[in-house]
Amino acid sequence: EAGVAQSPRYKIIEKRQSVAFWCNPISGHATLYWYQQILGQGPKLLIQFQNNGVVDDSQLPKDRFSAERLKGVDSTLKIQPAKLEDSAVYLCASSPGTGRGYIQYFGAGTRLSVL
């Protein structure tokens, strides 16, 4: 079974530039998550999709971050414009559903450096 695919693995940009990350979840997984992980901290949920609908985006800085999940499969996360404090690893995860006891499967992440 193929895992969660993310690209690119690394990205270096200057502040005020834009950047996009892509995620392909495990086939058949209805729920997709984007997390931000700052060095030395645990993951922080940015947005959760159930199929192609948004379940929770309460911690997504909507003035600069946007995300979509077309056709309930692949997803992209965009930052425009980037700030220095956006430097982090962006993790995508998927799970078969939402609810009690579901395990999340993570991609390798995209490490973003904003200069």
Add this chain to the structure above:
Amino acid sequence: SQQGEEDPQALSIQEGENATMNCSYKTSINNLQWYRQNSGRGLVHLILIRSNEREKHSGRLRVTLDTSKKSSSLLITASRAADTASYFCATDRDSNYQLIWGAGTKLIIKP
């Protein structure tokens, strides 16, 4: 906001020794999960323990849960160099199934 807090923040032991990490949380939960993250990689699920369970085993891993103290521990027995990683606990709150993560324990196994 973070629900779980791992203790210690960092742990360095000799290969073959046992490693114990602790997690404390604040609100009632449905489940508690432990994940491992190797340097530069994504997280990998290790074990899930439900709120009505007290102990669970998986290979060299042993997890305990004390809901009265709102705490859990992860024991790795007979540690190996490959166990070097950060370990995170994650809880899903009683009213919300989203995972809330701690800051992790960084484990280093010395050969």
